[in-house]
Amino acid sequence: MEISKRLQKIPPYLFVELDRLKNEKIEKGVDVIDLGVGDPDIPTPSEIVEVAKKALEKVEYHRYPSNSGSLFFRKACADYMKRRFGVSFDPEKEIMALIGSKEGIAHFPIAFVNSGDVVLCPDPAYPVYHLGTILADGIPYYMPLTWENEFLPDLGKIPKEVVEKAKIIWLNYPNNPTGATATKEFFKELVKFAKKHNIIIAHDAAYVEIYYEDPPISIFEVEGAKDVAIEFHSLSKTFCMTGWRIGFAVGNSFLISALAKVKSNIDSGVFTAIQETGAYALNNLDKIVPSLVSVFKKRRDILAEELKNLGYKFIKPSATFYLWVKTPQGLTSQEFCKKVIQDLGIVVTPGVGFGNSGEGYFRIALTVGEERLKEAAQRLSTLQF
Ligand SMILES: Cc1ncc(COP(=O)(O)O)c(C=O)c1O
Structure with missing residues (x-):
């Protein structure tokens, strides 16, 4: 059996290694903070x-x-x-x-x-x-x-x-x-x-x-x-x-x-x-949406402030629940994302997963609560290069 030429053209999933690292951490009982997926944690109203x-x-x-x-x-x-x-x-x-x-x-x-x-x-x-x-x-x-x-x-x-x-x-x-x-x-x-x-x-x-x-x-x-x-x-x-x-x-x-x-x-x-x-x-x-958006706004403000203080470079977004941040120390996006899972138990998405022009960036999804975001920022402050 052979899959179609069309399907063969779909590039392999880039995050196999990152997923493996994340699951390994979870299995070891590490309290992983997942800022990877763009799926809000807030239940439907x-x-x-x-x-x-x-x-x-x-x-x-x-x-x-x-x-x-x-x-x-x-x-x-x-x-x-x-x-x-x-x-x-x-x-x-x-x-x-x-x-x-x-x-x-x-x-x-x-x-x-x-x-x-x-x-x-x-x-x-x-x-x-x-x-x-x-x-x-x-x-x-x-x-x-x-x-x-x-x-x-x-x-x-x-x-x-x-x-x-x-x-x-x-x-x-x-x-x-x-x-x-x-x-x-x-x-x-x-x-x-x-x-x-x-x-x-x-x-x-x-x-x-x-x-x-x-x-x-x-x-x-x-x-x-x-x-x-x-x-x-x-x-x-x-x-x-x-x-x-x-x-x-x-x-x-x-x-x-x-x-x-x-x-x-x-x-x-x-x-x-x-x-x-x-x-x-x-x-x-x-009637429904403003209170949901205000949750994301608070999260954006908290994390943007923390990241700025840590010296990360990004443009504070006026919309979406994502922060698109430059990787520090000239690391590639995959290198940085591997390091933060391995050293800090934080999952963020490597920019290159969104295309070649995403190299040099990583994406944070604001899909966890304020306390978790503060905890993530605290862990990031301990990152050693
Ligand atoms: C830019 C963009 N468009 C579309 C979608 C798909 O959303 P849905 O199929 O849930 O409407 C997503 C989901 O992450 C997205 O990020």
């Missing part, structure tokens, strides 16, 4: 859980869901987009439910990429953009996100022959792993670029509600974006619902219908009880 409990009882929801999502869920998404970003969408044609945004992001290239087509992917980035591209037989072209460029890609630096072959450009703001946000000027430039070169903008807005200063924007706040863009939203981080698997895609009706065609041949939609719960969450976002 109880009022959301209560809605789900009632929805589970509805027998009509026990049958197959509607493929692209129930209209009530899509309307809740449209209302949210209007309230939050001031943009109107047709819930039937311009919005569809996803089984978490990852699912939509991974499937989207299948709808538009032919063998050998180029897909522009940020680097460092959430790996699903380039992995979804490879699975669709496309070729990722990596756009470096650098400190100097405020972690925005330099569109002018993409070679002309690459631009000509590009079908999709993936972007993600607020950004995982760098914590950067995009300006409206950048999004304007992006829409202009996409229109000029006939490239689809696929924007991942999974962290758009996890912010501490000005509200991050949607690509659709730029005039004309709907002609060329699709945006992926997630309820996972916003409502601490990573396990529930619900998100949505919104944007150009042709792009949405193509994704719907792919998905209708692969999955059968989101459990309707979860959609009802998701609709409730979105309709009550302003």
Whole structure:
């Protein structure tokens, strides 16, 4: 038996050695502080859980869901987009439910990429953009996100022959792993670029509600974006619902219908009880989310202060629950991460795991409580090189 050529192109999992070290520490009884995974430790707010409990009882929801999502869920998404970003969408044609945004992001290239087509992917980035591209037989072209460029890609630096072959450009703001946000000027430039070169903008807005200063924007706040863009939203981080698997895609009706065609041949939609719960969450976002975000804000402030005092270099993020920090002493990201597990029992993610341009950085996820973060900082203060 042999796996497909396509699957063979998926690079090996980078963190085997780090996972081994972490498990070894846990087995030895070390009190490991895991700042590696981007999965909030906060339970889903109880009022959301209560809605789900009632929805589970509805027998009509026990049958197959509607493929692209129930209209009530899509309307809740449209209302949210209007309230939050001031943009109107047709819930039937311009919005569809996803089984978490990852699912939509991974499937989207299948709808538009032919063998050998180029897909522009940020680097460092959430790996699903380039992995979804490879699975669709496309070729990722990596756009470096650098400190100097405020972690925005330099569109002018993409070679002309690459631009000509590009079908999709993936972007993600607020950004995982760098914590950067995009300006409206950048999004304007992006829409202009996409229109000029006939490239689809696929924007991942999974962290758009996890912010501490000005509200991050949607690509659709730029005039004309709907002609060329699709945006992926997630309820996972916003409502601490990573396990529930619900998100949505919104944007150009042709792009949405193509994704719907792919998905209708692969999955059968989101459990309707979860959609009802998701609709409730979105309709009550302003009531529910601020207290969740304030928890992350406190954690960000505590850790940012501690790291600054220890001399670490990073830009304090105004959104997301990640800190993207330069490795000290010229260590590679893998060397540093190995050392902090081995010497301190702390797990952080090596930047290189998000792409070559992540070398020289590590990512901290603020997904443990304040006391644990203080303990992590205390341990870091004892690190010897
Ligand atoms: C940037 C980014 N996009 C999308 C996702 C996927 O989120 P979900 O599939 O839970 O909606 C994640 C998850 O970590 C992420 O970091």
